[in-house]
Amino acid sequence: MILIFHAFSLELAPFRRRLKECQPLAAQGLRGFSGRLGPTPIHAVATGIGITRARTAARIALGVLPRPRRVIVCGVAGALAPELRVGDVVLASRVLLAETAQPAGTPREIILGQSRTALELMRGAGLAPIHAALLSVPAVLATAAAKHEWHARTQAAAVDMESGAVAEECLAQNLPTVVVRTISDDAADNLPAIRMMDGAGTVRVFEAMRQIVRRPALAIALVRLARNFMRARAELSRALAALAAEADTAI
16 A cells, blocks of 8 residues: 655645545545555545644554555645756655744754655656755745745755655654655745635635735736646656556565
């Protein structure tokens, strides 16, 4: 069995369509789905957004689900390295878990020892992932300036909010764990100041519409954001299919 952690359901919608026998995850206290990719059983857990929710969901999942052969922590991410573009795939060599979104202190380093084998598996499927460090922070880095500061400080290629917490929980149980993220915004992008989701990852349609009515210019930014997200999750589906296809490959 392969266990996949992601923040919210929209990230994995294209991958979910690849599965057979797909149904809601039958585990109390968890959100997500289960199914099969070929002969391989898949359980996918939606953690919700942020470090605290991710750690809580990981602990519950690891306590109630069968022990997986492999764990994949995944989703979309923001670029920190200026050369990355929307749709690029980042396979984390290590995760740097920061206690604050401000570039202060020393992030905790989480080494992912199985990433080299995962890299070869993805390359064998025709993918060209960037093998580099990933930063996890407790809040969105919404400005190009913030991304630049963190990149200069850590040299991490990309940033998310959940991978570090989930990877820590999985590695504490000696589970083979890989972290893969696809880029949904460039390092130079300033994200629109709008709250479209709640902490569980549910889109707040009416709240988004209310804010657009107040600031119509947001509509253009949101269209671009949505287009980038769709491209990122399509590439994520390809990456997950490659990592999940060989269930007997030791990662």
